[in-house]
Structures are given as C-alpha cells and as structure tokens.
Amino acid sequence: MSVELVRGLRCRLCGKTFPQGPLNFCTEDFGPLEVEYDYEAVGRTLTRQAIESRPRTMWRYRELLPLDEGPTVGRHVGFTPLVKADRLADALGVSELYLKNDAVNHPTLSFKDRVVAVALSKAVEFGFRTVGCASTGNLAGSVAANAAAAGLDAYVLIPDGLEQGKVLGATIYGAKVIAVEGNYDHVNRLCSQIAFRYGWGFVNVNLRAFYAEGSKTMGFEIAEQLGWRAPDHVVAPMAGGSLIGKIYKAFHELETLGLIDPVTTKMFGAQATGCNPITQAVKSDAFKVKPVRRPNTIAKSLAIGDPADGHFASKLIRETGGHGEDVSDDEIVDAMKLLAETEGIWAETAGGVTLAVARKLIEQGKIDRDGSTVLCITGNGLKTQEALLGKVAQPVVIKPTMADFEALVGPEVEAHNLALV
Amino acid sequence: MPTVSVPTPLRSQTGGLDRLELTGATVGEVLQDLAAKYPDLAGKIMEEGQVRRFVNLFLNDEDVRFLDELATPVAERDEIAIIPAIAGG
Numbered sequence: 001m002s003v004e005l006v007r008g009l010r011c012r013l014c015g016k017t018f019p020q021g022p023l024n025f026c027t028e029d030f031g032p033l034e035v036e037y038d039y040e041a042v043g044r045t046l047t048r049q050a051i052e053s054r055p056r057t058m059w060r061y062r063e064l065l066p067l068d069e070g071p072t073v074g075r076h077v078g079f080t081p082l083v084k085a086d087r088l089a090d091a092l093g094v095s096e097l098y099l100k101n102d103a104v105n106h107p108t109l110s111f112k113d114r115v116v117a118v119a120l121s122k123a124v125e126f127g128f129r130t131v132g133c134a135s136t137g138n139l140a141g142s143v144a145a146n147a148a149a150a151g152l153d154a155y156v157l158i159p160d161g162l163e164q165g166k167v168l169g170a171t172i173y174g175a176k177v178i179a180v181e182g183n184y185d186h187v188n189r190l191c192s193q194i195a196f197r198y199g200w201g202f203v204n205v206n207l208r209a210f211y212a213e214g215s216k217t218m219g220f221e222i223a224e225q226l227g228w229r230a231p232d233h234v235v236a237p238m239a240g241g242s243l244i245g246k247i248y249k250a251f252h253e254l255e256t257l258g259l260i261d262p263v264t265t266k267m268f269g270a271q272a273t274g275c276n277p278i279t280q281a282v283k284s285d286a287f288k289v290k291p292v293r294r295p296n297t298i299a300k301s302l303a304i305g306d307p308a309d310g311h312f313a314s315k316l317i318r319e320t321g322g323h324g325e326d327v328s329d330d331e332i333v334d335a336m337k338l339l340a341e342t343e344g345i346w347a348e349t350a351g352g353v354t355l356a357v358a359r360k361l362i363e364q365g366k367i368d369r370d371g372s373t374v375l376c377i378t379g380n381g382l383k384t385q386e387a388l389l390g391k392v393a394q395p396v397v398i399k400p401t402m403a404d405f406e407a408l409v410g411p412e413v414e415a416h417n418l419a420l421v
Numbered sequence: 422m423p424t425v426s427v428p429t430p431l432r433s434q435t436g437g438l439d440r441l442e443l444t445g446a447t448v449g450e451v452l453q454d455l456a457a458k459y460p461d462l463a464g465k466i467m468e469e470g471q472v473r474r475f476v477n478l479f480l481n482d483e484d485v486r487f488l489d490e491l492a493t494p495v496a497e498r499d500e501i502a503i504i505p506a507i508a509g510g
Contacts, residue, residue: 013474013475024430024505024507024508025475025505025507027430027465028465029465029468029473029475030465030466030473030475030476030505030506030507031474031475031507032475032507134508134509184509185509188508188509189479189504191508191509192504192505192508193428193504195508196428196429196430197429202508204508204509204510205508205509208507208508239510240509240510241510242510290486291484291486291487293484293487304509304510306477306484306506307510308506308507308508308509308510309510311474
C-alpha cells in the first residue's frame, strides 16, 4: 500500500513506462496502460497468513492494488461468497461447481463496486472533486453510491433505454445521471471527449488503468476461497472484456508470489448472441475483434459493441485453452430461472448469460465435467426485472378460505404431508 | 476540402490546430495527405499503412469499420474524427 510497491504504468503494446497519473493511454500508440508492481517488495508482506488475518474485504490483498495510501472509498467492498453449487452441478452434469456471487457485493450489488472502490480512492489521491463514468448500468450505480459516500460530485452517462432498476439505482444517490441517445459505444465516445475537455476523473477513461485493477480481487478471492488454488475452469461474462483478463492476472500474480501452484486454468468468455464481438472472434479464430454496430440483447449490462479489451480477452481465451460462446435471450432467461431454482440465487441477465454459456460449453465438451469450474455472477436480478416480465409464473389469487387453498394444492400435497408424519 | 478533427492530446503535433483541412477522395487518401503534412501525428495514429489497433476513425459520426474502412469514399465537406479507442468497460 505504500507508493514503492507500484512502479508505475506500462503500455501493453509498446512497453513504454509512465509515472502514476490520470492518463488515458500511451502517448506513443494509444495503447492501454497497465499498473506495474514490484513483486519482490509485495512478497515481503503479502503472505497467506497476513491475508487471512485481515478483514474480509477486497482490501486484504491491498499490496496488489494501486493505492499510495489506505482506501478512502469503498472500504467494505468484496469478499463475497464462493458458493459450492451442488444442485446446479447435478443439473449440469459436472462434479465440482462454484458460484462467485458478486450479486451480493457491497454496496450496490455488482462486481463494479470492486473497480469503483479502487478508481475513486485513486481519484481522491489525485485530488479530483468530480468523477464520472460511461456505464451500461451497474457501474452507474456503483459510481453514484460510492461518490456520494465519499462526498464527490458524480456525472454518470448511460445509454437511454436502460432498465428502471439501473436508472433508479444511480439517481437515488444524487448523481447527475445523463441518458444519451444511442448505445453504450456512443456514450463511451462522448465520455472520452468530455474527459479531454474537463478536469474530471472518469473511472473508465483517465482512471481506467487503476479502475481495472480492482477486478483482480475477484480472482484473489476465488483462489483463497478454494483453499489457495486456481480452478480448472472459469466462466466470466464479457462486456468490455476486462474482467476475464484481470481474474487471470490475479491467479498469475498469486503464482508469482508463490501463494498458489502454477496456474493451468482455462478461461471461458460468455456473451449474448445479440452482442458477441469477442466470442465471434474466438469462434471464427479471427485476428481482429469486429465491433457490433447495433447490440440487441436483454443482457444490457453486456451490450458493448466495441469492447476496449476485446483483443486481449480473445487472445487470453485462446492462449489458456478456453473458449467463448454466446447465447440467445431465451437461453439467458432459462438460465436465470435454473440458477434461482437450484441455488436460490437471483442473478441479473449477465448471470444468465454466464450460466447458459457454461451449460453450452459443458455440452460441447469444451468444459471438462470432472474439473473444478467457477462461474462469475457479477450482478443482481433485482436490477433487471424487466427481462423476466411475462416469463415467470404469476401468483394464483384465492379467497382466504381453507377450501380454496385445498382446491388449489390438491390431494397430492396432503398425501406428501401424511407421509412425513 | 474534407477536414480531420484532432483530439486534444495530439494537438501538440499540429501546432495547436484542432481541425486540419486535407485532400483525398477516400479516408486512406486523406490520411496519406495527413502523413505528408504532419508526419509526427501520422506516426501516432498509423503503423505500416494501417490505423493503429487502439485508434478509431469516424466519418461524420460513423465508425469507418462499419463502412469501407480506409477505402471509404470521402466527400468535400465530410469530417473525419480521430478518437482514441481505449476506454470503457
């Protein structure tokens, strides 16, 4: 957590290094910047014992997060449950299945609280008073809530037509929420231009290198919660394509520090067929990720047609021996129901994408049924209720009489009860 | 003449100009003219005749990857915008 653990920022394309700062990209080639650590120095204090003695939040891995001081925003984020999902495993026909459940992350019920905690803590370190983001919904709520708690002004830009739960879930915190006509890629482009013009900290523009590091904590937690090992397979949803890479980076960093055995995890990426630029590239073995002009899916949180990290995500999937798949809106809803009915977890549409893709990859033989598999559940079903309207049973209305009740449940239930006695 | 708008971080390469008037009948030809007049700027956005991976070009607000990329025809009053790609997600 001290400044000397972070060496600076390095371009992922040309390797040019920069001191820490709110930079958009490499000045030579526009390449993305990545935080570099001094792993030898990190390893002096970051041991299994030290981690296990710390509070159960994402900050227990603080030496591998790019803050100079302690976190000032989002101190309670992370360490969400890793649920051993035996009933779902039976339904899918696999032996060892886990759900990393960020649907219950604090405070805004999505994995975005992890990235925002780092980005806004860094924004405070840099002296920003106003922060912002381009968002498909979850990030909007997280920036708004965490900015409110930190006393920062927030501008949140979203595509128009987002789910009501996502819109309310940002405006309630007093953020200035601006709906932009168009899709996420239009919003993102506008935010890049705003970030050049105004001296604001945009979490996924000029704070992006720091922001993205927060996603690693999902990977650190998975490995620790598995008893200090990386799983055989991880299935992660992909929007911009950053999360999947950061989970793998987390495993790799733990390996570098000698905290887990060498990593052989295969990474699997999940998208909706209505917005599948990355999985399409993987499946067709294309060199370039071709953007999708008009994303059209109920998984709005994944509807990024031009994913910034698409190139790196598709490369990682191929290099680790994983695969990518995409699924239809109907398959997404079916999977949301399956997850709820087998494990009691109501994920947002993106969770349906992840599970439906996992099921497809298991059936295709791409995911080995005997290995250990972790599905990343990144958001909460309460925020995407529109996707289920008309797709789940309506409650039956009866009069408040036993006769009505018994007529409804029938002799079958009665017999079952007698058997129990 | 078609114009090319230059993002803030690259204006040091153009003597502070935010819009360049250039010639060419396609996006590629306009970029060739840009390379002749502003070789340093061209070096930032092009590599071996191709637009760099993390640079996007928009012709009148449409991403040229959805048109005909560098072969996209350009009319007299069209505007090409250079937009850094690495953001979001």
